[in-house]
Amino acid sequence: MLLYKFLSRVFLFVVPFYSVESVFKHEVKPDCAASEKECSFDFHVNYITSMVSYNLSTGEGYPVFIRNGTFFKKCSSDVVSIARPFAEIPLTYEEMEDVVTADGNYKFMYSINKQFPAPTIVVDENQKVKVRIHNDLVNEAVTFHWHGMFQKETPWMDGVSMLTQCPILPGQTFTYEFIASPRGTHWYHSHHGAMRTSGLAGALIVLPRQKTERYDIPKVANDVVLMVQEWNSKMSDAQLVNIQKWYMLSFSQNLDTDNCVTTKRNYDGTISTLAEPYNNALVNGKTRYFSEQYSERQRLLPLEVFNISSNTYNRFRLINSGMTGSFRISIDSHKLLLIASDGVDLVPVEIDFLIINPGETYDVILYANSIAGNYWIRVETTVVMDVHFNPIQQNVSFAQLHYKEADDELPKSEERKCSVIEPCVMANCQWSPDSMARIEPSVKCLSIADLKASSISRMLNPVSIPDSPDDFQEIFLNFHFTGNGVKRARPAVNAIHYKSPPTPLLISPDIVKDKSIVCNNEHMENCGEYCQCTHVVKLETKKTTQLVLIAENGLQTGTSHPVHLHGNRFQVLKIGHAVLNKTTGFVQDANQDIQFSQNFSKAKWRDSTWRNGNVPDLKIENPPLKDTVVVPNRGYVVVRLQTDNPGFWLLHCHLETHMNIGMAVVLQVGELYEMPELPSHFPKCSNFHLDSVSLPLSNSIKPDGTL
CATH class of the missing domain: 2.60.40.420 (Cupredoxins -  blue copper proteins)
Incomplete structure (x- = not known):
């Protein structure tokens, strides 16, 4: 059986910006010297089709196919005939290396610099990272989230469309600038609509500075x-x-079929x-x-x-x-x-x-x-x-x-x-x-x-222990499906289906006071029975904050949810699982530690002595730090963090099919005056309604078309 072995090419991105077309590289090698204060990248977001060989010099694409174990490309023939309208030419090793093969089917998709996965970024801790995004798409807007980056003092670089920035429209360029922190294995992906698994995701590796590497693991080759x-x-x-x-998942294989999935x-x-x-x-x-x-x-x-x-x-x-x-x-x-x-x-x-x-x-x-x-x-x-x-x-x-x-x-x-x-x-x-x-x-x-x-x-991130109840805040957030008597259940948090605001909250923060746009489970009077709004939960800064993440629908069936926090990370102190059927071992009922309101929009500890951080069996000594954790179906996860990064930060299920339908909530950390000042000339966007009174009267237009 034919086996292809591919060698990855290494390309360095340095100041000034320039664009590179290359194959994906899986080796982790720094893109800039550790001595450089800044590491810059030039990314072109464009369309590609899998199983197509592209000639970037001539601007041509050639569909790829296999016959008798050999890869060919279909090229337009100089001599057109009915029998053979195109030529079949074997691919060279170098050409095959550049083809995005995926699963062997032709699929129209997205890419960055013609790569899939997107280019790997490798920088050193605390280097300034500059990524200039050119949106070369025709129809779609984009933004990019730098998954795992704290974005301290730069919340407008978090990349959440209509929360921290306006979408980057086709033909536009936007430059992200942020400090590479914390170190470790992270990644980046589109955060506008649903695009990341169709090409817009890549690795973001932050290497430790010299003499700060781990001493308790082997040195790797x-x-x-x-x-x-x-x-x-x-x-x-x-x-x-x-x-x-x-609710057409049963027909997702083919809408025109009797075979349901x-x-x-x-x-x-x-x-x-x-x-x-x-x-x-x-x-x-x-x-x-x-x-x-x-x-x-x-x-x-x-x-x-x-x-x-x-x-x-x-x-x-x-x-x-x-x-x-x-x-x-x-x-x-x-x-x-x-x-x-x-x-x-x-x-x-x-x-x-x-x-x-x-x-x-x-x-x-x-x-x-x-x-x-x-x-x-x-x-x-x-x-x-x-x-x-x-x-x-x-x-x-x-x-x-x-x-x-x-x-x-x-x-x-x-x-x-x-x-x-x-x-x-x-x-x-x-x-x-x-x-x-x-x-x-x-x-x-x-x-x-x-x-x-x-x-x-553990030494750098000790678990925060409140000195008094005034130093502690606890929020229950239920990631679940909910509906009403007419609409079927859809993804929500605390019975609220997230809806983007008409202008990014970070750009127009006063909008959080507008109850016709923003709500939470304390203010749902303008939301209706099937509540859909920009869901914002406010947290005070510099307090020990405990989040109780839940996944409870009140139904026998359900799913777990991987929940991701922007702008921070948390310590995982406890996981509570559902009640199991003693015979089958399958989930049967909700964990009984938590009591819910009738529509699951509110929750609290069933035992009141557990309040103010007194939950039994919390792992206080050396819990793992995470920015994404799975909340088990009909169970809960207790996490703790310090609210020391003011801004508007998204907390959401990382399943795109859930987040994009409403399973998200914004954590407003701090008062508006505590948030970093937005850069001057930062792009703005909002609704627009032309006042009909200001329209010119038709009889005021001259015959030559001027006013």
């Missing part, structure tokens, strides 16, 4: 990015969001969030099919290959840039040393499997101590049952780990076999241990709350 996402070649992200919004279930019987129909995951934009039911083209696609040498340590920076899917990642015949999550160092722990959800990042180290050869990197879905609770086979996608000492060939390795004598360890389990034990009895499950912050992280 290779440092690489592994981005994973689901892929739908038939529909765009916006189409999938619209299909969910109008059914949902599937996770380990605890809850509904999977993975959008159906699902075929394969992409690893750094690549995948391959092995079943004979797929075309030759799809069965000969290039895999993403990671080259390593024997007896070396290798760091993998894992990023789930997907729209809806959680994945279980493992590498055959190799243990993984888990060392960080969301850019924050953890006490190292050896694992076999890792669950990664949309929005999350994890860092692992692999020691190349197996027999030199080729090994599968497995990306499995977390769905294990059909809608009727019958066991099903998990879908597996692949990348390849290749030892340089071995021949180039497809792996023949097998997945790790877990047993009671030699149990496997799975990190970041979001399901109850009791549910997991019934499906995977030989797997030890570690939730994110079981992981520990490293000693340095």
